[in-house]
Amino acid sequence: MTSAASPSSRPPARKWPRRRRRPAAVPLAAAGSQQMTLRRAPNIWAFVVLGGVVGIVVGVLVGLAGGESAQFTQGAVVMFMVSVFAVLGLAAGAVVALVLDRLSVARARAVTTEVVGEDDPADPQPEHRQAAAPEAADPEAEDPRPTDPRA
Numbered sequence: 261m262t263s264a265a266s267p268s269s270r271p272p273a274r275k276w277p278r279r280r281r282r283p284a285a286v287p288l289a290a291a292g293s294q295q296m297t298l299r300r301a302p303n304i305w306a307f308v309v310l311g312g313v314v315g316i317v318v319g320v321l322v323g324l325a326g327g328e329s330a331q332f333t334q335g336a337v338v339m340f341m342v343s344v345f346a347v348l349g350l351a352a353g354a355v356v357a358l359v360l361d362r363l364s365v366a367r368a369r370a371v372t373t374e375v376v377g378e379d380d381p382a383d384p385q386p387e388h389r390q391a392a393a394p395e396a397a398d399p400e401a402e403d404p405r406p407t408d409p410r411a
Contacts (some may be wrong), residue, residue, distance in 0.1 A: 277405020294375055299368035307357035308350055316342050 323338030332340075357408065 293372050295370055296373050297368050298371045299364045302357050302360045303352070304357040304361065307353040307360075309353070311349040311351070311353020311356070312346050313349070315345040315347070315352070318349070319343070319345030333391050354403060 319342035320338060323341035324334075326337055326341075328334045328337070
């Protein structure tokens with residue numbers, strides 16, 4: 261007697277694409293000033309990609325600097341060096357980015373911000389104005405100005 265898994269005992273299938281978790285929003289005060297932390301964090305992926313590109317360039321230079329051997333062609337040596345130095349460059353870029361990230365945490369400073377409420381109908385100058393509609397084009401003009409469809 262064999263035991264087969266029944267459809268009801270299987271775990272439910274995941275729905276793809278999987279949703280990313282949003283970071284928790286910092287609650288803002290209704291009005292007035294609020295203390296926040298300000299820091300300049302590096303873009304980690306930019307450092308990783310830059311490290312990989314530098315590693316590829318170094319791998320090409322090292323591969324071309326070496327001579328051809330009896331066992332391997334010049335192209336094989338270059339590709340091997342490119343693959344090795346690309347991985348090393350990716351790792352070095354990630355390490356540099358993480359070190360800079362830790363330094364930015366250490367250099368973070370507290371700032372006071374002014375919290376501005378939502379657009380108030382009584383406010384004569386709202387923060388988020390819509391662009392003014394362009395003036396009507398002169399019928400005698402040679403090149404009429406295009407209108408913005410978002411206005």
